[in-house]
Amino acid sequence: MMNGAMGAESASTMNETGREAWMKAVKYRIVPAIRAFAPNILIISAGFDAAETDLGNVGVDRRGERKPGVNLTPKDYEEMTARLVEAVESCPEAKGVVSILEGGYGSYDVGDSGLDRNILAKCCVSHIKGLSSFGFDKSTYR
Numbered sequence: 001m002m003n004g005a006m007g008a009e010s011a012s013t014m015n016e017t018g019r020e021a022w023m024k025a026v027k028y029r030i031v032p033a034i035r036a037f038a039p040n041i042l043i044i045s046a047g048f049d050a051a052e053t054d055l056g057n058v059g060v061d062r063r064g065e066r067k068p069g070v071n072l073t074p075k076d077y078e079e080m081t082a083r084l085v086e087a088v089e090s091c092p093e094a095k096g097v098v099s100i101l102e103g104g105y106g107s108y109d110v111g112d113s114g115l116d117r118n119i120l121a122k123c124c125v126s127h128i129k130g131l132s133s134f135g136f137d138k139s140t141y142r
Contacts, residue, residue, distance in 0.1 A: 018070035022050070026080050031087045038091040041098065042084060048077065048104025048123040055105045055115075074119075074126035081130025099131060 016024070034042065049056025050070040057069030081099075088094045104123060106115035 018050075018068060019072055019076065022070050022072060023076060023080070026083055031083050034084065034087040035090060038093065039088065040091075040093050041095050042088045044081070044084065044097065044099040045102040046081075046099045046127055047102040048120055048127075051077070051104060051119050051123050053107040053119050055108060056103060072123075074122040077123045078126035078130040081127050082133050085131060085133060097131065099127065 047056075048054060050072045051057060052069070052071040052073060054069075057071065059067040059069065061067055085097055088097055101124070104120040106117040106120050109116040
């Protein structure tokens with residue numbers, strides 16, 4: 001299992017946005033760790049609550065102060081997933097990737113007094129594209 005602090009709170013000390021820090025961590029921390037460990041299977045706890053406009057995308061620190069969110073885009077979810085899949089596929093004993101929906105709520109819709117699930121749906125579709133690498137142009141990797 002790999003879990004670590006990522007996102008807006010760690011970005012503030014590096015003059016990066018939460019999104020930039022998150023994507024850099026995927027590329028330079030998580031993908032190399034996957035390749036070094038060479039797992040047989042990767043299980044992704046796919047949470048979409050770090051997406052821009054998602055209700056779960058705002059943090060609160062220990063003092064109760066609201067902090068900026070990570071603000072990931074659907075394209076970010078596609079890229080992250082494709083990178084993870086590619087890293088696992090490079091492992092000699094790899095059997096596959098399992099993805100489990102873990103979070104993501106939607107945006108508050110003032111007019112309808114409910115949740116607009118549009119951003120959640122877009123992120124889920126992008127994640128599935130990344131799982132299948134369908135339509136993902138790997139030349140766009142930074």
